[in-house]
Amino acid sequence: MAKEITARSEDYSQWYIDIVKKAGLADNSAVRGCMVIKPHGFAIWEKMRDQLDAMFKESGHVNAYFPLFIPKSFLSREAEHVEGFAKECAVITHHRLMNDPNGGVVVDPEAKLEEELIVRPTSETIIWNTYRDWINSYRDLPLLINQWANVVRWELRTRLFLRTAEFLWQEGHTAHATREEAIEEAERMQQIYADFAEEWMAMPVIKGVKTPQERFAGALETYTIEALMQDGKALQAGTSHFLGQNFAKAFDVRFLNEHNQEEFVWATSWGVSTRLVGGLIMTHSDDDGLIIPPRLAPTQVVIVPIPKPSPEIGAVADRLMAELRAEGVSVQYDRDDKKRPGFKFAEHEMRGIPVRLGIGKRDLEKGQVEVARRDTKEKTFQPLEGVGPFVKQLLADIQAKLYQRAQAFREAHTTRVDSYEDFKAVLEQDIPGFISAHWDGTDETELRIKEETKATIRCIPQDEEAEAGVDMLTGKPSARRVLYAKAY
């Protein structure tokens, strides 16, 4: 049986790893910190990518592709940027191997590069160096470009999907004529990420801005969406940065405005990554395995013949599949004639297929089919006639239910506190969750709380009324509450 996964209550981290591996999502690789994304995991990422890509194009963006490598000197151009990335990057120093007289191959010392190349940890520098050639006048703006790419950050502690040395992502890099337009763009993309997270991943998120401490290296403002995982830790699920003119100045990208004056260009960048797959797993799944929101499920419905395939069941399954596909539902028929139904049920549950239809001989006689939903495990019998529309509606229900469940969970695990004692007490709980508290706005307080409790300010929420108060630690005045949590 496929059910051998650790329970969440027993060991949450192990539960997560078990799901990733047993649902066939990803594996560790022979290269430290790099993962292999297996077909089922990749199919979920493809669904995410296709939907996000459609939303980007809908909002006027186009795709392009920039080099994997960044000359070392580019990184140093923007002071904060290099601080943020220099310590965790893969460095290419040579361009050739040679045979080793002792067998195998060794680096050819003759093939040393004049200037080392960095495998991109993010592409602001190489892209802004390119934009210098593309932008001359306000007529060339805005430039609304996205790329889907792999990036590398040499993380020491890695965890499949959530933090890996190499990961897949998209990075948008836009150029604008005015500060206001750039800020509008950064906020627009944050909203697109929030819509995607909520409507497609069924993962409720808090929109907010980062504190200066937590900003992207080189940004003037970082907009974020923050989700809450089932262990009460927060996940930063997507960020959108207003970069001001920092990169335009670093790479000398100027344009002639409508009044024929030269100005530096305004910039944004924004990205989400395969980390979202980790967020999806941890938002919805249970002790039987993965749960995928129907809108992102590569296969939404599986039909299982009971106890095994027969021509009669096969004929009905074919008809059902045609009917479901006509409704836009993706469906598979489990033709395996070696595994028993119980084993198959567990396997499809482990892989998170939202709806299972079981058909046995008696069901055929009665003109019915057994419908099992993955999220609640409820089973009902439905008349064969009209199963298509029924299942389509059921998938929509599951999508909505998953969102509601996650939202209820987040509400149950968001606490307002006014004293540091209460704050620490909440963090001691099994599922600490979000903590809404006052902050005096200083780096010192933020860093001290982080050091003492491991909790960080996830964001200053945007959709919340400002409310004056005092910092729970220092007693200094605070203009509004911020959201703290332990985080991935």
Place this chain on the structure above:
Amino acid sequence: MAKEITARSEDYSQWYIDIVKKAGLADNSAVRGCMVIKPHGFAIWEKMRDQLDAMFKESGHVNAYFPLFIPKSFLSREAEHVEGFAKECAVITHHRLMNDPNGGVVVDPEAKLEEELIVRPTSETIIWNTYRDWINSYRDLPLLINQWANVVRWELRTRLFLRTAEFLWQEGHTAHATREEAIEEAERMQQIYADFAEEWMAMPVIKGVKTPQERFAGALETYTIEALMQDGKALQAGTSHFLGQNFAKAFDVRFLNEHNQEEFVWATSWGVSTRLVGGLIMTHSDDDGLIIPPRLAPTQVVIVPIPKPSPEIGAVADRLMAELRAEGVSVQYDRDDKKRPGFKFAEHEMRGIPVRLGIGKRDLEKGQVEVARRDTKEKTFQPLEGVGPFVKQLLADIQAKLYQRAQAFREAHTTRVDSYEDFKAVLEQDIPGFISAHWDGTDETELRIKEETKATIRCIPQDEEAEAGVDMLTGKPSARRVLYAKAY
């Protein structure tokens, strides 16, 4: 005006570069040999990728993703493979930079990797190292996996799209229980590539197998599709390899067959890359710019208001766009009110949009629209009523015509020769093309001809009757003709 490109007859190489740059397809980057794929070029690649991906999935393949990095020792495992790739690879030796007291950043000598990592030039080694864990029994086979990825080969002489240090591609890596099945798979994928080239790119190809000299490093057989460019040079457009058990042996990948006996697994790999964009350009384009076959054109139709946008023309354009989109045609309206129509015509021609619709005030009065096709430059007036179906048919005609034109060109530039003198004479022509000649089957003859003439054996054609003869150079017996050409 956008028409400033070099004529093919004047300087073919420069013509190619001019089109790549002026049609907005790609640019050189700050990193030697790496290109920036610009939005228009990337949109064409996306259309190619989406169609190929659909064909792969249709034939039972799934996507996955393997690490960018390959441990150096993996490369040495398969002797021919390392010979083929070690001399042109990017080597990562360190994982951190540090501040340089003199400013900027330098490689941190403390952060040297124990074992160097290679940026994948192709992924057989890392993938077969992974397959060892995935394959135990014949029930795990076949494994039909593809990945879309970037790869790096440190080429010294690069040319945008055709040969770049980094390029985008797909690489299929399949595992099979028998030799026959693996060969069947390698041939199936060659056929899929041929179908794609001919039906989508409108680029006729010759299917053949490579000589041992020209095989992929580590393959027992390399199947290829070869196209002829307008300068009479051949382009290898896609290859599919039967790898035998070489990689299974190198990475110890065995399985239990149905008789419970242990065997090494049989392998294939196959790939096409952004090089196809170069092939598309060089197959169809002319001295006015790019020509894109309609099935791969990101925008198939552009509507140009004459002399400039007006509410009346806008209303008709909206109606036309709705009608065309309903027919599945992608269409844009050129709203720019600063450029003159002549300039716009040249620009859209340069970018290769297959059909242009011009609408002026007099056309509105007459209830007509001017239809210009990019391939032949023919213009006709069509009644506004029924333009949708007319344009849809026209796009199909252009697609067919482009293929026929390319095929006629190839036929006109394929020569059968029986003497080495004739062979060399053909190669001296302006457009040498394919040369069908006898070959004695030895490496020596092949290498000598390559050295003396720069022509190589592109393939031993599969769809041609065997015909006995004698080698044109050595006079030794030959079982069949092979196809020579100078090549990219």
